[in-house]
Amino acid sequence: MTWRWLCFVLSCGQPVAAEPELDVSAASGSEVKLLEKKSAAETLRDAVAVAREDRDIDRFTKLVALGKEAGTVSEELVGLLDDPDPNVRLGACLTLGYMDRVDLWPQLTRCLKDQDWRVSFSACLGLSRWKAEGALDSLKELEKSHWYPRVRSAAEYAMMSIRNEKPNDGLVARVGPLIDDNLSSPRNFLFIYFVLGEDDSMADEAVEKLGFQQKKRPFWNAGSGGNGSVELLFPLEYQVLSKGAVAAGKAGWDDSCELSGHRKVGGDTLLGLCTGDWGGGLFVFSGEDKVERLLQENILGFFEWNGRWVALSGLNHLGIDVGMVYEVVGEPGAWQVRLMHALPGCPKQFGVMEDGRLFVNTYGGAVIIGKDGKFEFLGSGKAEPGK
Template sequence: MSFSKSPLIVIFVLLTATGATHADEPASLKESIARIHEVASAKKYYDLSEKEKALIKEISEIGPDALPHLAELLKHDKRAVTVVAAEAIEEIARGVDSIDAKFLPAILHGLDNDHSGLPNVLAKIRTKKARVEYLSRYLSDRTSPGNQYQNGFSWYGAEFLPSIVETIRSDSGLSSSDAYLLGAALRNFPEKDGKAAAQQLMKLVEDRNTKIQTKRAVLTMIGNLGPPALVVEDRILTIWENQQDFRSEAESALVGIRSKKTGVILADQLKSKPDLLLLRDIAEVGPAAESAGTQVAELLDHSDWELRLGAARTIGFIGYHGADARLVELVNEPSDVRLNWVAAETLGRLKSKDALKALNDAAKKHWHPAVRNTAKTAVSKIESNSNYELKHHKENFPFEYYDYEYMGIELPADYHIPAVVDPSSLSARQEAHPELIGKLTYPSEIVSYGASDEEEQKAEQGDDVIIAVNEGNMVEHRRKISVTPDVGIRVPKGWLLGSDRGEWGGELVFKGDDSEHYKILEENIDGIYKLGERYIAVTGLSHLTLNDGIIYELKFVDGKWRAERWRALPGAPRSSGQLKSGDVMVVTSGGGIVVLSANGDFRMAANTPKPERSTK
């Protein structure tokens, strides 16, 4: 009797296609899971040992078959075991588009126990219940919006829309904090989901049953969707033109979606209140804000140097050509080397052929190499009719905008500070009169910012928690201090004294022989010198993304010392000193070593002085 083997083959194929069962798992999976108990020791993911990292990689390569075991381990009573399990689950989730909903309780348990990588896993459980849970946790997390919850919105934006609308419609009302966080979530929506989101949100705005404050918040939120929301532009314009009570929020939305009215709106705002951050926002809008160019260009001659600089920078990004001639003049403006750099690049961005002669001259003759290089690049862009590429990710536009703050000139491996000492300086007088410094102390205060709920955060998450500070909980702290000056110089009837406390601030003060004292300037003071017939203060700070340096001229006017900006440095001062010639040398962050003469001219230091004092 004969028989067919086909049914046996079919059964075998079905068994292998469904994945291993608990009773029939590969030995490698069982061994790997068992080893978690042996190697687990870290209490936090950033403390993982090399053995733990290797095991996590090994388990993640097994894939989703490991998830049932790992999900069970999230409930283990040993913290170190749950840390390894959570990290392995996150690694597996990276390689899949969705996670089975049966693991939702375990993932929520892990999140309740502060496993910070699990939001990415929760995002991939693509059920309504998981979406509601995800949004709720995002809104209640102290570190939102700058945390991993943003990933889910960028991966599956439209899937969160019903939960977002439900939250907005809540009977309890929409808090300002939730409105802000929902706006940040919408900003991360994929471009393909923007139109649908805008339509849904606009229905809420137009619904008569929506609360007034909620309508304001939702209008602002729509702007976070960007150009995809232009599908509702006409409806927002109707509100902007006809409903004065909602005009501010409508303006915010129109600018955010890059409406045809963007330039007009921003120009009005700039006219009402000139502001560097507004100039940066106008630049980020780009050519859609070109009609604001006339208003921006007016700031090229503003008394505030930062506004002047911002105006020159913004013009290049929006493509406004009405100020080319003034920008050509600013390439050689002696007071601000940063402005020279910005004006040169802006002319390159504008592809201004009328600027070629000035740019070619600057490329050959400007005293600072960074400006020469920028002018040379601008000439190349104009002649080749090519555009500038972004140096930073488009989401990091502030870095792009403030790129002029770091000019890229590295310091020598060993540079030297001049040892020439002005006999009227504090250091010279102190050598002869050690008791002098005690008489020149003065009162000041340190201003800092923290979280109003710092103690609550520590109680909830432990003393080693990174304190979250945001718009909702930020408070100012002021502490009175007595300052021993770092630098000073003798002047008639008293002293000009300065202090540099790094990120904690600094100031320039006058202290009279009769103990009168007053603050002249709130800046970090690196040095005070007599340069020719002038008294000058070298000021600035390099901290995190900040890199600013300014030289002030100090004048005695109407019985008081006053400070006026005289020259900008190509970077914050790291140190300074006076040469035998009387010129002042300044070592800057990113701008090289520069020398300033009494007539206000700068030059690069050809050679650093003899190594009586050195800094590496």
């Protein structure tokens, strides 16, 4: 999701109204074609394409805003729940949970087992809205077994809602600001997913006892300050960026960027860049003036993990707390990124442990990710809110 847009919405502090109907009465010819409202099927195709190409799920809100008409693509949404792309599954699960198709509750119940915690979390809230009594056993199992406490709390909340029981303030706090009363606009269900609250990371002393080789962000440890590390280590690439071959702002480049990782393959150079806030990105350089941005996200780390090259992105700013693990694959001239894991928050400390597992301490808690993709939640040592 586009973090700049998220920050703008959050900073406004008000629900975003659904888009008004377009008035095409005064338009004609090609203007009408540009202004006319898209069908549910067209809107869904657009949403899926953007989720795949830009890793952004905000287009699914347009589908929800269509109201009853969106129900015509319910079956297509069900098919997308098995999509290999986690963002497509997330968008489909979120949207389906707002459809008036309670008969599809078994499909959302399947999503409770999704490896991506965001999908499981979304399924809990969709089943809650539907009052899906048939999902109670599955929710109970999820509440006992999921690695992430926030998902377990969402399952508990869903069960109470289905039974028409009022959750206490502690449970509401643990789930987060996603209760239906706060969802007066279809858009709100998207950005609010990334607002996880206060810092819940592990203390430095506890992290040190784990014994792993920490990969620190150069942003925190840049002796020269500014973008000196990029300029000194990769002067040609620095010149390409600073001359404006990649448009400022659109490319995530500014004078505060620091190097967070690099790789040379053939004639290509891949650089991970980070800043403290919105900038940064993963760039590939091939030739004197050829540069492509693979990710427009704040890249906190770019390194090898068990034979894979991964990029950790994250943002913790103005109430937004989000972190992702991407795999970077391909060869010179044909690089791609794919989402591997959604983290509980923005990475603070991370590194590969002696046994090959990946440790990431985030603002939402510390996790260890196994080679098989399974998560172990280490928490922070603090009690969960309301407990």
